[in-house]
Amino acid sequence: MPPAQKAAVAGVDKKIILSILFFFNLYTIGFAQLLPGNETQVNFSGYFDNFNVSVLYPSISITKKVSESTSITGRYLVDMITAASIKSNSPTNKTSTALSKVDAVTAASGRTSGGGGSEYSPPTFDEVRHEFNFGLAHILGKVIITADALYSTESDYTSSTLIGNYTQYFAENNTSIQLGIVRSWDKVFPKTKNWKKDKNVTTFNANFSQIVSKNLILQLLSSYTDNNGLLSDNYQLVPITIDGKDSLFDPIHPNLRIRRAAALSLKYRLTNESSIQVGYRYYWDSWDINANTYSANYERYLSKHVIMGVGWRSNFQTQAFFFKPIYLIPEQYMTTDIKLDAGYSNELQLNLILMGGEGEDFLPFLEDERVQYIFNLNFYSRHTNSPYWFNNSKNLFATDFNIGIRYRY
Amino acid sequence: MITRIRIFLLLAASLLLYGCATVKPWEKESLSDPIMIIDENPINVGIKEHFLDYREGVEGATGAESGGCGCG
Numbered sequence: 304m305p306p307a308q309k310a311a312v313a314g315v316d317k318k319i320i321l322s323i324l325f326f327f328n329l330y331t332i333g334f335a336q337l338l339p340g341n342e343t344q345v346n347f348s349g350y351f352d353n354f355n356v357s358v359l360y361p362s363i364s365i366t367k368k369v370s371e372s373t374s375i376t377g378r379y380l381v382d383m384i385t386a387a388s389i390k391s392n393s394p395t396n397k398t399s400t401a402l403s404k405v406d407a408v409t410a411a412s413g414r415t416s417g418g419g420g421s422e423y424s425p426p427t428f429d430e431v432r433h434e435f436n437f438g439l440a441h442i443l444g445k446v447i448i449t450a451d452a453l454y455s456t457e458s459d460y461t462s463s464t465l466i467g468n469y470t471q472y473f474a475e476n477n478t479s480i481q482l483g484i485v486r487s488w489d490k491v492f493p494k495t496k497n498w499k500k501d502k503n504v505t506t507f508n509a510n511f512s513q514i515v516s517k518n519l520i521l522q523l524l525s526s527y528t529d530n531n532g533l534l535s536d537n538y539q540l541v542p543i544t545i546d547g548k549d550s551l552f553d554p555i556h557p558n559l560r561i562r563r564a565a566a567l568s569l570k571y572r573l574t575n576e577s578s579i580q581v582g583y584r585y586y587w588d589s590w591d592i593n594a595n596t597y598s599a600n601y602e603r604y605l606s607k608h609v610i611m612g613v614g615w616r617s618n619f620q621t622q623a624f625f626f627k628p629i630y631l632i633p634e635q636y637m638t639t640d641i642k643l644d645a646g647y648s649n650e651l652q653l654n655l656i657l658m659g660g661e662g663e664d665f666l667p668f669l670e671d672e673r674v675q676y677i678f679n680l681n682f683y684s685r686h687t688n689s690p691y692w693f694n695n696s697k698n699l700f701a702t703d704f705n706i707g708i709r710y711r712y
Numbered sequence: 713m714i715t716r717i718r719i720f721l722l723l724a725a726s727l728l729l730y731g732c733a734t735v736k737p738w739e740k741e742s743l744s745d746p747i748m749i750i751d752e753n754p755i756n757v758g759i760k761e762h763f764l765d766y767r768e769g770v771e772g773a774t775g776a777e778s779g780g781c782g783c784g
Contacts, residue, residue, distance in 0.1 A: 346755065346756070346759065350763055362755070364755055477735050508773075514735050514743060517739045517740065520748065520750060524774065528771075564770070564773035565773055570749075572747075577747065578745075584772075586770040586772060592770065602747040642767060642769045681760075685767055705759060
């Protein structure tokens with residue numbers, strides 16, 4: 304072979320080898336990126352509704368990649384509930400002294416006996432919950448294993464949880480199957496009672512994800528949950544009028560509940576700047592609650608560094624077999640917990656993400672490409688077939704927000 | 713109910729077979745775009761689920777995982 308031809312062939316070979324190396328590199332980098340990277344995220348979230356409930360829940364999360372194949376995460380969240388209904392004198396509220404110590408809507412109990420203040424005092428935080436989370440993620444070949452431990456504590460409830468996930472990737476990382484287990488050991492000790500009871504929850508998850516094309520991703524998710532122990536909320540008392548006299552009874556729920564759900568989610572790129580995600584979930588449990596949940600979310604780049612999202616979620620559910628708005632006599636199972644009633648809910652979700660980066664000099668706080676600002680605002684409404692006994696309302700209107708800063712390094 | 717489960721399993725099986733026709737790594741650039749990642753921010757998803765668990769009698773199959781709390 305003449306030297307010139309030899310050099311040309313060598314040049315082509317080199318290009319092929321470089322291309323192969325490039326694609327191989329892209330492939331392995333792509334897989335390594337599935338592991339959570341170094342990140343600190345601070346969120347400040349809030350919730351307000353027309354049942355006079357306010358919740359503030361700030362949180363901080365730190366993820367650190369300790370090696371090429373392992374990352375660890377620590378998270379702290381605090382729930383601060385202001386449940387003004389504790390102090391309100393609703394016209395339909397036939398409360399006893401015991402009930403006035405807790406909020407019937409959220410089950411939030413006062414930090415001290417009688418709630419966060421006197422009957423007419425300004426709202427204070429009536430319940431504070433602390434949640435601590437420590438997690439580990441590790442890549443082993445084409446498998447990602449994660450393990451999380453979580454502890455939640457408040458004045459009348461503690462929960463310890465272990466979470467494990469096994470995710471296997473195959474078909475050139477286009478397909479993944481995830482198997483997970485979540486086990487919670489909860490202790491319930493209502494302030495109005497002198498007992499402590501257990502609630503144990505075991506959840507099995509099986510998820511499947513498929514990259515269908517370069518513009519379409521699909522997810523199938525399923526879960527099976529076994530709840531046993533004390534499954535009632537003991538602040539959601541049951542009012543019964545016997546011989547003209549009002550009495551409040553403890554709710555009685557079956558001590559076993561099997562919950563199942565299966566969901567399908569599709570993400571499709573509409574244009575270079577926009578995508579749409581649609582989802583459907585079917586839920587059914589051993590208390591005869593069936594539900595259909597639909598969701599859709601549209602995301603669009605407003606500029607190179609600004610993403611806007613608009614979403615909608617609707618849920619339609621049937622009632623638990625033992626739910627009744629009014630009980631005339633004490634029964635084997637009783638509940639007035641309104642979320643076990645039949646009804647529907649709708650939610651409008653508005654999202655805005657500002658990503659730092661080049662060309663954003665006009666906003667100094669956006670210059671750093673490692674920073675992301677997240678804003679979520681959601682409007683939620685829920686309609687139940689029966690009025691809630693505490694305030695005689697069938698409609699809940701709520702607003703919740705989140706402001707977050709995400710710093711990746 | 714049985715029909716729904718059968719449809720779900722059939723869909724899963726057909727998608728598994730579809731996985732044989734793979735998208736090549738160099739064709740996936742657009743999938744790493746933030747607007748193409750399903751639940752790009754898992755912490756936000758968890759916060760969202762936590763709020764809904766207070767209000768509705770249904771949960772599960774959302775990809776979010778959290779422990780128990782006295783939220784009812």
